[in-house]
Amino acid sequence: MKIALDKRLEAACRMLGKCECLADIGADHGRLGAYMLQNGLCRFAQLTDCSDASLHKARRLIYGLGLSDRVEFLVGDGLEALRRPADGVVIAGMGGQTIAGILERGREKLSGARAILQPNVAQRELRLRVCRAGLRIVDEDLAFDGGRLYVLMAVEEGEMFLEEEEAEIGPVLLRRNPPLLAEYARFRLRVARKALRGAVRSAEDARPLEKQIAIWEGLQCE
Numbered sequence: 001m002k003i004a005l006d007k008r009l010e011a012a013c014r015m016l017g018k019c020e021c022l023a024d025i026g027a028d029h030g031r032l033g034a035y036m037l038q039n040g041l042c043r044f045a046q047l048t049d050c051s052d053a054s055l056h057k058a059r060r061l062i063y064g065l066g067l068s069d070r071v072e073f074l075v076g077d078g079l080e081a082l083r084r085p086a087d088g089v090v091i092a093g094m095g096g097q098t099i100a101g102i103l104e105r106g107r108e109k110l111s112g113a114r115a116i117l118q119p120n121v122a123q124r125e126l127r128l129r130v131c132r133a134g135l136r137i138v139d140e141d142l143a144f145d146g147g148r149l150y151v152l153m154a155v156e157e158g159e160m161f162l163e164e165e166e167a168e169i170g171p172v173l174l175r176r177n178p179p180l181l182a183e184y185a186r187f188r189l190r191v192a193r194k195a196l197r198g199a200v201r202s203a204e205d206a207r208p209l210e211k212q213i214a215i216w217e218g219l220q221c222e
Contacts, residue, residue, distance in 0.1 A: 001065060
């Protein structure tokens with residue numbers, strides 16, 4: 001059986017490219033690792049998740065495809081569970097704060113690696129914490145899948161400083177202006193304006209939201 005990926009994971013795989021050893025952090029069903037092995041995009045894969053039960057679907061898929069001799073299943077907290085160096089890392093489908101914590105706790109595991117991050121929320125915070133961890137954003141993209149837009153970013157070791165606009169939108173997205181960015185900007189504005197109305201009603205400090213809205217509105221005017 002040949003494995004196919006959804007648009008989100010397909011974009012992550014394309015951004016990662018070939019590697020010797022893949023580490024899929026929070027592997028869930030294991031389809032990404034299976035796809036990369038089947039298509040010669042990696043020689044070995046480490047699939048991690050928080051519990052043995054969480055890895056059950058991945059283990060069943062990998063064994064069913066006859067790929068178990070090239071896969072290691074690891075239970076643990078993110079990068080710290082890895083037993084061998086991985087030059088390709090994927091951390092997808094989590095919140096930005098969760099991903100940032102994984103990177104910070106396992107920072108030494110990223111030496112010489114390219115990591116693909118797909119945060120569902122808190123993209124701005126993730127970008128800022130990536131830079132504070134001694135990593136730089138080398139690529140970004142947007143993927144539309146299942147009626148939702150997803151942000152993906154590739155990070156490697158190196159120094160980077162982000163201006164406020166770059167932290168909010170993404171330095172590479174801002175520079176390249178991909179076709180989906182306009183739609184993503186409209187979505188972010190809807191979310192921020194709704195949050196602003198709630199902040200005003202509850203007498204919360206609305207200045208961060210106002211700043212966020214101004215950045216996205218400025219992008220639409222360009």
